[in-house]
Amino acid sequence: MIESHEEQGKCRTVMVFGVFDGLHDGHLSFLNQAQALGERLIVVVARDESVMRLKHHLPQRSCSERINALIQSELAQEIIPGDETEGGWEVIHKYRPDLVALGYDQHAMQIHLLNALPAFPFPCRATVLAPYRPDECHSSLLNACRVETQNVTP
Secondary structure, eight states: OEEEGGGOOOEEEEEEEEOOSSOOHHHHHHHHHHHHTEEEEEEEEOOHHHHHHHHSSOOSSOHHHHHHHHHHHTOOSEEEEOOSSTTSOHHHHHHOOSEEEEOTTOHHHHHHHHHHGGGOSSOOEEEEOOOSSHHHHOHHHHHHHHHHHHTOOO
């Protein structure tokens, strides 16, 4: 079951997943909310190939560039690349988080994780975090604005 984060006490390890292609206020809110739920935050950054399969386009920044931006933000204790194969949950099995915190817009991941949780050989819960100005700070909206700005001729 995916719980509200209000139902949970502070966890030791919290894990989040995302593309993080250009850190914006929505990402910062997401990471700060996740950090507040535990003692240690692990950020899993989607590999370029995974972004292509899931979103049908490559990210603007490479996986290593996105990881470096997160490292510089100092918002997490550990930042790692995601699994090479979706659905294997290798990073969850390796790091064994107490809690996986998902973004409000990670619908497919919510479904897949909810189905996978009972099979994990250790206790792991999931929660969905609150959105931060979703009509302004969603990556797809910000990327659309960048494309429109690039196409404007002076």
